[in-house]
Amino acid sequence: MRNRNFVKKMLMLSFCMVLIVSMLSGCTGNGESANSSSSSFKAGTFTGEAEGKEGIIKVEVTMDEPDKIKDIKIVSQSETGGLGDSALEKMKEQILEGQTLAVDAVSGASLSSEAMLAAVEDAVTKGGGNLEVLKAGGVKKAGEGKTEKLETDVVVVGAGASGVSAAVTAADKGAKVIIIEKTGVIGGASNLSWAGKFYNSSAATSNNLKVNVEKEIADWIVNNHWRVDAAAIRQYVTKSGETYDWLAEKGYKTSFLNFFGEQLHVLPAYETREETLRKMLSESVEQHGGQVITETTAKKLITNEAGEVTGVVAEKADGTTLEISAKSVIMATGGYAANKEMVKEAFGFEGVNGGLGQNVGEGLEMAWEAGAKVPDNFGGQMLHQTLARATQGLIAQYEPFEASYPLMLTYLPNFMNVGTSGARFRDEAATLTSVAAANTSAFNGPYHMVIVSKSQLEALQTKGMNGVHAPSLPGMPPEFYAEFTDQFTLENPWANVGKVFDSMVENGDGFKGNTIEELATNAGMDVDVFVENYNSYKEATKTGVDSEFGKAAEYLEPMGEEGPYYAIIAEINNLGSVGGLLVNTKFQVLNDKRTPVKGLFAVGLESEGVLFNDTYVGNGVGIGYSFTSGRLGGESAAKSALKAN
Template sequence: MKQGWMKVFILSCCFFLITAVLGGCQGDKVNEASGGFKAGKYTGQAEGKDGTIKVEVTMEQADRIKDIQVISQTETAGLGDNAIEQVKKQILEGQTLSVDAVSGASLSSQALVAAVEDAVKQAGGDLETLKAAKIKKAGEGKTEKLVADVVIVGAGASGVSAAVTAADKGAKVIILEKTGVIGGASNLSWAGKFYNSSVAVENGVKVNVEKEIADWIVNNHWRVDAAAIRQYVTKSGETYDWLKSKGYETTFINFAGEQLHMLPAYDTREKLLRNMLAESVEQHGGQVLTETTAKELMTGQHGEVTGVKAVKTDGTTLEITAKSVVMATGGYAGNKEMVKESFGFEGVNGGLGQNVGEGLKMAWAAGAKVPDNFGGQMLHQTLARATAKLKKEYSSFEASYPLMVSYLPNFMNVGPSGARFRDEAATLTSVAAANTSAFNGPYHLVIVSKSQLDALASKGMKGVKAPELPGMPPEFYADFKDRFTLEQPWDNAEKVFESMVKNGDGYKGETVEELAQNAGMDVEVFRAAFNNYAEATKTGIDTEFGKAGEYLLPMGTEGPYYAVIAEVNNLGSVGGLLVNTKFQVLNDKRVPVKGLYAVGLESEGVLFNDTYVGNGVGLGYSFTSGRLGGESAAAEALGL
């Protein structure tokens, strides 16, 4: 009996072992040769330009990626999300992590690669093999020759406008855009200024043209082209009607007496511009080539510009001959080294990453003059470094607390050293706020005391006697506009500011001295500035900067104290090419380089001295210069 039981036991054990082995073979396969690699699905993530990108990667072999699924991402619609899909396709088709970043969305591109790398590491995959593999582009070594009357380089607001008017004049136009998106910065902008447009006049708002021109010239210290300013002020109103006739209708706003025109809804703009190109450029036999990057201007034996060399994403080289070439490449604000060298600015690029200055460099190489006022930037908004991280923990309204205090005149502002540097009422005007800060350093600090934070928590901005709502761009508060009131209490205010400090985007100190130390300020400098400011809040007289008494909010007598890191947003560079009123690019002798034109930001330096001081001018000028410059380029090409 015992012997029979023992046989049954042994047979059962053998069966169990066999089942276990077989079961293991049916689960994740272990690749011994690759040091324990397991095929299967793995989740990876990385920080993109606008948030975290999370992916699920299916690994088939140690060096083979079977599939990539994007679980979540918040990259810019039409640019960042498009880049993610393109890079994903490159990785899968080439079985490589050595892929090209998509023009204009390098951060999004790099983030997707990093997220996939994260997943591959978890699987124990062969990263070195995947990084070593190179993609062979189908068009490498091939050259295609095209012919046009006018070539436009760049398809933002100015480039599209130039292409449309040139085509409407009868020119065969080829427009090149290195990204996959038409519209450029206009897709992100709010409003443009079209002086004395028909709709503005209908609404009873009319600008005194001669006074506007005279004040403009004086405000820019006379270091501008008076003819260019006159042309913009007197001709931009026509641009409103022209855009409307093309189906791109803007909405007039009387913005404290300024004639601003809101662009169409964000999600409709690219389609409207594509329709304009289709109905003019393509109907006249021209072409719209996206994901095609201009590399060099072709020139003749007398220095005249005769066309453009460009490269498509598949590696094919294009040689496009033309009688007129229009540069509409959007400046160089995305090139931080170039901005630092030319202007000394170290803040945030709030424009497009693809604008890195290669258009300017091509034009300079072809004989264009570098303007005497080269370096100007469009500094236009204040940002709080804390916002993005806080939005992962709190509602958008709560996450914007540090940002909102940076737009109010009631709080003390100091530079990196701890010295106060301005009348904080400058925060009420975007251009003044941006330029006073940038002149002071790469960032400034907004000081908020315990008593001030308590007042915000209990009574909202009314509790700190805010004169008006923070003057942030509408897109900054679009998703919490129902709570964006002076009376709305700031729930969780202390908790939010504590998180800001924890995330490294602000500082805290129980005393003034401790705050200075933690923020890297000079203790003596900050203590003196703080004491002087505190005295001003008591007397109601600011002897240092003349700040109005109603903005001198008491700081209280006890800590903690917080410092918000506030930075300046650069919407774009201003200028780089000198043009006349036909938008012909000038050489060192201020004579036109034959066949070369420039519109948009590349040519805007003729309007401003050393930095942009307009409101809506950037966009208004882009559409207007494009409209007029395209006509001039077509006229030369067609001999009109």
């Protein structure tokens, strides 16, 4: 963008110089008036592109006047299905309908929306179109200045797993329910999740896998340093099994998986989830006189003189202000992980938001303003996966298996890991457990680096991961290797591995050095620190004794004696924030005195802080708790609302 602006400035400067010369001469070279300058615009179709959230967005824009866009075709994109891709279509519609580039980003998909605008702008610029005119004004929303008032028993803010579960249960208990969602998608993060944990479900027990409930609860409390709500943990552990059957009855069928002794329940096929959740809402909420309102963003909670929450103010996509009066309000707004500043301030984390872009914390802000307490353990995050920065760039150059070479190595314990200073910071066997891998890295800065030597790359090229004595396949989530399952074996040789790693460096997503000193310099490490740590680690690979971190000898892979050496930039994926509101076992939100804020409930991630201290350490608990808290919280909210009638 900076280069393009520079070019545009130079073109403008040249144009001004031509105007000055023309004014001084009083005429143009062909005898026309000096005021009738010719335009560079040519009618036709022009290609534009921009970097989106998940990759390059490419468009074709057809123009028949310098300030008129006749058509826009989205040629290629890889944005998140059901959200990012929908946003592109909505942006296209707004641009064509209003004949303007001054349009608002789609809620929850700002990065995709901004990239779409940038791609169209790129095409218009290439065609010599009038950007100044197209950016002027903007589309006036049809509902601006209008207010619509609704009344209901229960209003649910957010239609992810917890919000849908709460709305469905509340409706089934006899309450009239309105559920609002800021995006056009139902299901939220559950549409991207893999599996949930429903303790001692009927499926688990029928497969002869049963958890000792008392031991599980006791260990959970100790592992979180007692800074949790023991009653909330007991409720989840003892009640979540019922959620499995409840979901199955509603048509949202999960399949049981004995995951190395853990009770996990794999969610339905990705492409069926939103449709199933919409059907659940239709058969419960809508059939009982309620409403499902999407593309509507909550702005403020309504309170009365006594401080009771009595509704919510929201804004619809067309600009209409919506005032919903309710006996119970349920916050299911999904946390704040997409708000970088808020995450940094609360937790110090500077990695990647792997969750949804719409989760920026406005639900918490509204609840706090209405009197909710900020929990003492506020700030926890769901750090759960390691990412290689190189993957996105490589996927445009190589097949998925080859593009994932750097990523796979970040999940193996056989390579030296260092922080940004060049100091080694852990026993790399931590990479074998997702939560341990994520949190040990995040504690040491915005990213860490995986050091790979020439001899190790040669071993990978000839013998695959067996060549570096990988103890098992990298423990990546299944969706990370879904496109190359057949190649994802320990013995499969890594063809073109050197070329791929050189491309990683060329793309700016890793570093290379012919010597360890050169690698340290190129990677911005402290040379002395890295050299000392490297030599110490290399000695450990020779003796089999890691005196600093105690890494097992079988994971101390030899580094060889010559370069080049590479450093993979490895970042941590934050799947969501954990908590922000303090709730009791009825999911009533508590104030500073730890008594309920009347009329206000919270489920899902907003209330998950009662289960964890500063960091999520569950496996499948996030989605399991979302469905369970929604089911139980919806029941409580309905009971409270109907009692007030």
